[in-house]
Structures are given as structure tokens and as C-alpha cells.
Amino acid sequence: MNAWHNALENALAAADRDYPVMPLSRNKVPAIPSPHERGHSCKGHCGQPGHGVHDATTVPADVRRLFDHAPRAAGYGVACGGGLRLIGLDLDRHGAADGVAELNRLAAERGFTIPRTLTVCTPSDGFHLWFTAPEGVTVPNSAGRIGPGIDVRGTGGYLVGPGSIGTKGEYILHPKLGEVDVQPVPEALLRLMLPAPIASVQRRTAPLLRTRDAALDGLVRVVLDAQEGQRNNRLYWAATKMWAHAADGHMDATHGERTLVEAAVARGLAERDALRTVASARRTAGAVR
Structure with a gap:
């Protein structure tokens, strides 16, 4: 039995025990490439495979379909969270x-x-x-x-x-x-x-709110008030607005970018992910520094 068949059989056995699974490469990363460009926010709503952990399923036919899209798969991942x-x-x-x-x-x-x-x-x-x-x-x-x-x-x-x-x-x-x-x-x-409790995070990041720019203050609050699962989307929305203000000459782009990234990191996002999201928002807004 080759590595692909071995991975499929083990994944099907795990799915039979109600563990949601998806194919992985030998590098332990999802084996199906994304159908989208970088910076997308789709979590599988498009119906195509290639959304990593969001592809994970316990349905045998769907497990087989995922592996058909991953001919180089050598393992499988078990999604955390969820009903289990x-x-x-x-x-x-x-x-x-x-x-x-x-x-x-x-x-x-x-x-x-x-x-x-x-x-x-x-x-x-x-x-x-x-x-x-x-x-x-x-x-x-x-x-x-x-x-x-x-x-x-x-x-x-x-x-x-x-x-x-x-x-x-x-x-x-x-x-x-x-x-x-x-x-x-x-x-x-x-x-x-x-x-740490959100209250302590807000106390630690209070200086971020004193920007002397009412518009930027509001955008920072949008990021800091985000709930789990909303943080990236809220950061993207706030950054799009910030870049638009910067393009109109109503906001300093460098200060706005740094402030929003700091707010996102304080709210729990990784800095590199926050930077990537803000950069993606810049392309959408068509802003220039």
C-alpha cells in the first residue's frame, strides 16, 4: 500500500470515529492548494476544496473526494474544536x-x-x-x-x-x-x-485609543471590540477605511497602519497575519502613500 492509500484508509477510519479529517502533505500542511488568491477570507463557502481545516469532514464520500484532489497526500489532519x-x-x-x-x-x-x-x-x-x-x-x-x-x-x-x-x-x-x-x-x-481576559487586554492597549484622530480612534475600537472569529474581518474592514482616508489626505497612512496592526495584535492576531490583512485592504482600497 502506498502512502496515499495508507493516508486515505487511516483518514476514513478516523472519520468513522467522528473525527473531521482532511488530507495533508508530507510537510504536514493541507495537501490541496487554495482556489483563491492570497489574502482571501473564504472558509469553504465557495464549495471548492482547498480551504485547509475548513475542508475537514466525517462523510466518507467527501473524504474520498478530498483525497482525489490531493494525489500527493501522505497523511491526514484531524480538525480541532467543533462538536467534539x-x-x-x-x-x-x-x-x-x-x-x-x-x-x-x-x-x-x-x-x-x-x-x-x-x-x-x-x-x-x-x-x-x-x-x-x-x-x-x-x-x-x-x-x-x-x-x-x-x-x-x-x-x-x-x-x-x-x-x-x-x-x-x-x-x-x-x-x-x-x-x-x-x-x-x-x-x-x-x-x-x-x-487573558478581554478587560486586561483593553487596559493594556488603552494608549492605542488616544490617537488625537477621531476617525482612527473609531477604527481602532472596531478592531479591539471584535469577538473570536471576527477579528480578521473587522481588521480588514477598518484597514480599508483607513487606506481610503489616507488616499484622500485625511489620515497619515504610516501611523494608521501601525496603529491598526498594534490593535489587532493586542486583540490576539499574529503580527504577520495582521500586516498581511492590512496590506490586502490597501490593494482593495486602491490607496497610495
């Missing part, structure tokens, strides 16, 4: 960072026990620990925020499924645990995964 409320802890061991040791340290320090949950061994000597989040709780993706070598796969993210083949080898179920049930995340660990 799946979250993952990616424990890396590279250089000075040892995610396993760091998690054990945090468990001892915070007084929680790491349950015997479904665990996938990665080809780089690390582990993916699968958990479920409480109902109504949205866990964001993060990298290294909990501790060195610990990444969180939350809503909008995905885990590499066992049986997948990567550039460094195969992802397999932990040989001593096998196919165990996914356990709820310990409460103390969950608290580490969640972002």
Missing part, C-alpha cells in the same frame, strides 16, 4: 526546548495530573496529547505561550492523525497506551491555554 471540542497539546523536543519536561514541571507546579489520554508519537521524538474542552469554551491556537516546546492546537487548528507519513517518519499511537479514549483537559491546564 477536540484540542491538542504538541510537545516538541528540539534544542534546549523539551515540551515533555516542561509539561511535567507545570503539572507539579500547578497541582494537576496529566491523564492517560490518546497520545500520538511524532517522528521527532515528541508527542501529541489529545484532550476535550468543556462545552462552550473556545481554546485558541498558540505556540510556546504555555512554555518552551509546548504548542496548543485549538479551534481553527488541526492535529496530524496517527498513521500519517511526514518528512521525518510516521506518526503512530503511543505503543503503551494504544487506542484509549480522549480525556477532558485538566482545569488547571485549560486555564494556561486560555488567553
